[in-house]
Amino acid sequence: MNKLTQWFLKLPPFKIFLLLLLGIPIYIWWFSIIYQLDKKVNEPSNNLKFWFVSGLTIYPIIYVLYMFFTFSFFIPLMPFHLLAILCGFILMILTAKSYVNFEKKKGCSTHSVFEVFLMLWFYIICVWSLQRNLNKYVTEIPTQN
Secondary structure, eight states: OHHHHHHHHHSOHHHHHHHHTTSTHHHHHHHHHHHHHHHHHTOOOOHHHHHHHHHHHHHHHHHHHHHHHHOOOOGGGHHHHHHHHHHHHHHHHHHHHHHHHHHHHHTOOOSOHHHHHHHHHTHHHHHHHHHHHHHHHHHHSOOOO
Protein backbone atom coordinates (compact mmCIF):
# COMPACT_ATOMS: atom_id res chain seq x y z
CA MET A 1 0.00 0.00 0.00
CA ASN A 2 2.83 2.39 0.87
CA LYS A 3 4.57 2.02 -2.52
CA LEU A 4 1.35 2.62 -4.47
CA THR A 5 0.47 5.76 -2.53
CA GLN A 6 4.01 7.14 -2.81
CA TRP A 7 4.04 6.41 -6.54
CA PHE A 8 0.80 8.38 -7.00
CA LEU A 9 2.05 11.38 -5.07
CA LYS A 10 5.44 11.52 -6.81
CA LEU A 11 4.00 11.79 -10.34
CA PRO A 12 4.26 15.11 -12.17
CA PRO A 13 1.03 17.13 -12.36
CA PHE A 14 0.48 16.45 -16.06
CA LYS A 15 0.51 12.67 -15.57
CA ILE A 16 -1.89 12.95 -12.64
CA PHE A 17 -4.14 15.10 -14.80
CA LEU A 18 -4.19 12.46 -17.55
CA LEU A 19 -4.76 9.63 -15.07
CA LEU A 20 -7.63 11.42 -13.39
CA LEU A 21 -9.46 11.79 -16.68
CA LEU A 22 -10.02 8.04 -16.50
CA GLY A 23 -12.25 8.50 -13.44
CA ILE A 24 -11.25 5.61 -11.20
CA PRO A 25 -7.69 6.73 -10.27
CA ILE A 26 -9.06 9.87 -8.63
CA TYR A 27 -10.28 7.78 -5.72
CA ILE A 28 -6.84 6.18 -5.37
CA TRP A 29 -5.23 9.64 -5.55
CA TRP A 30 -7.46 10.91 -2.74
CA PHE A 31 -6.72 7.79 -0.68
CA SER A 32 -2.99 8.31 -1.30
CA ILE A 33 -3.16 11.88 -0.06
CA ILE A 34 -4.96 10.86 3.14
CA TYR A 35 -2.72 7.85 3.76
CA GLN A 36 0.63 9.56 3.17
CA LEU A 37 -0.08 12.93 4.79
CA ASP A 38 -1.69 11.44 7.90
CA LYS A 39 1.34 9.18 8.22
CA LYS A 40 3.68 12.18 7.95
CA VAL A 41 1.71 14.21 10.49
CA ASN A 42 2.30 11.27 12.82
CA GLU A 43 -1.33 10.86 13.76
CA PRO A 44 -1.86 7.90 16.05
CA SER A 45 -2.37 4.71 14.12
CA ASN A 46 -6.14 4.52 13.79
CA ASN A 47 -7.10 1.21 12.22
CA LEU A 48 -10.79 2.18 12.07
CA LYS A 49 -10.05 5.33 10.02
CA PHE A 50 -7.87 3.32 7.63
CA TRP A 51 -10.66 0.81 6.98
CA PHE A 52 -13.26 3.58 6.72
CA VAL A 53 -11.20 5.46 4.13
CA SER A 54 -10.45 2.19 2.32
CA GLY A 55 -14.16 1.43 2.13
CA LEU A 56 -14.91 4.94 0.88
CA THR A 57 -12.31 4.37 -1.82
CA ILE A 58 -13.22 0.84 -2.87
CA TYR A 59 -17.02 1.18 -3.05
CA PRO A 60 -17.14 3.83 -5.81
CA ILE A 61 -14.48 1.99 -7.81
CA ILE A 62 -16.48 -1.25 -7.67
CA TYR A 63 -19.67 0.65 -8.50
CA VAL A 64 -18.09 2.39 -11.52
CA LEU A 65 -16.69 -0.91 -12.82
CA TYR A 66 -20.06 -2.60 -12.34
CA MET A 67 -21.89 0.16 -14.19
CA PHE A 68 -19.28 0.18 -16.95
CA PHE A 69 -19.43 -3.55 -17.62
CA THR A 70 -23.16 -4.15 -17.16
CA PHE A 71 -24.54 -0.95 -18.72
CA SER A 72 -27.36 -1.01 -16.17
CA PHE A 73 -28.94 2.37 -15.66
CA PHE A 74 -32.22 1.39 -14.06
CA ILE A 75 -34.02 3.16 -11.24
CA PRO A 76 -33.40 0.34 -8.69
CA LEU A 77 -29.69 1.14 -8.84
CA MET A 78 -30.23 4.78 -7.84
CA PRO A 79 -29.56 4.23 -4.08
CA PHE A 80 -26.23 2.58 -4.92
CA HIS A 81 -25.37 5.49 -7.20
CA LEU A 82 -26.21 8.03 -4.49
CA LEU A 83 -24.11 6.06 -2.00
CA ALA A 84 -21.15 6.14 -4.40
CA ILE A 85 -21.53 9.92 -4.74
CA LEU A 86 -21.72 10.28 -0.95
CA CYS A 87 -18.55 8.18 -0.58
CA GLY A 88 -16.80 10.49 -3.04
CA PHE A 89 -17.84 13.63 -1.16
CA ILE A 90 -16.80 12.22 2.21
CA LEU A 91 -13.47 11.13 0.72
CA MET A 92 -12.92 14.65 -0.68
CA ILE A 93 -13.67 16.18 2.74
CA LEU A 94 -11.25 13.81 4.50
CA THR A 95 -8.61 14.50 1.86
CA ALA A 96 -8.99 18.26 2.28
CA LYS A 97 -8.75 17.91 6.07
CA SER A 98 -5.60 15.79 5.81
CA TYR A 99 -3.98 18.25 3.40
CA VAL A 100 -4.76 21.32 5.51
CA ASN A 101 -3.79 19.52 8.74
CA PHE A 102 -0.43 18.61 7.20
CA GLU A 103 0.17 22.19 6.04
CA LYS A 104 -0.69 23.52 9.51
CA LYS A 105 1.71 21.08 11.17
CA LYS A 106 4.38 22.09 8.66
CA GLY A 107 3.77 25.75 9.47
CA CYS A 108 2.53 27.00 6.10
CA SER A 109 -1.25 26.97 6.21
CA THR A 110 -2.07 28.52 2.86
CA HIS A 111 -5.54 27.07 2.29
CA SER A 112 -8.69 26.42 4.26
CA VAL A 113 -10.43 23.04 4.19
CA PHE A 114 -13.19 24.47 1.99
CA GLU A 115 -10.68 25.83 -0.55
CA VAL A 116 -8.91 22.48 -0.79
CA PHE A 117 -12.28 20.71 -1.06
CA LEU A 118 -13.17 22.91 -4.04
CA MET A 119 -9.75 22.26 -5.54
CA LEU A 120 -10.33 18.52 -5.26
CA TRP A 121 -13.82 18.82 -6.69
CA PHE A 122 -12.62 20.78 -9.72
CA TYR A 123 -9.42 18.81 -10.10
CA ILE A 124 -9.15 19.53 -13.82
CA ILE A 125 -8.16 23.09 -12.97
CA CYS A 126 -6.41 22.75 -9.62
CA VAL A 127 -4.49 19.48 -9.83
CA TRP A 128 -1.44 21.48 -10.90
CA SER A 129 -0.99 23.31 -7.59
CA LEU A 130 -2.00 20.42 -5.35
CA GLN A 131 0.19 17.81 -7.01
CA ARG A 132 3.20 20.13 -7.14
CA ASN A 133 2.91 20.64 -3.37
CA LEU A 134 2.32 16.93 -2.76
CA ASN A 135 5.47 16.07 -4.72
CA LYS A 136 7.47 18.31 -2.39
CA TYR A 137 5.76 17.02 0.75
CA VAL A 138 6.29 13.33 -0.05
CA THR A 139 9.89 13.54 -1.24
CA GLU A 140 11.42 16.17 1.06
CA ILE A 141 9.93 15.48 4.46
CA PRO A 142 10.66 12.08 6.01
CA THR A 143 7.92 10.11 7.70
CA GLN A 144 7.82 10.60 11.44
CA ASN A 145 7.68 7.27 13.28
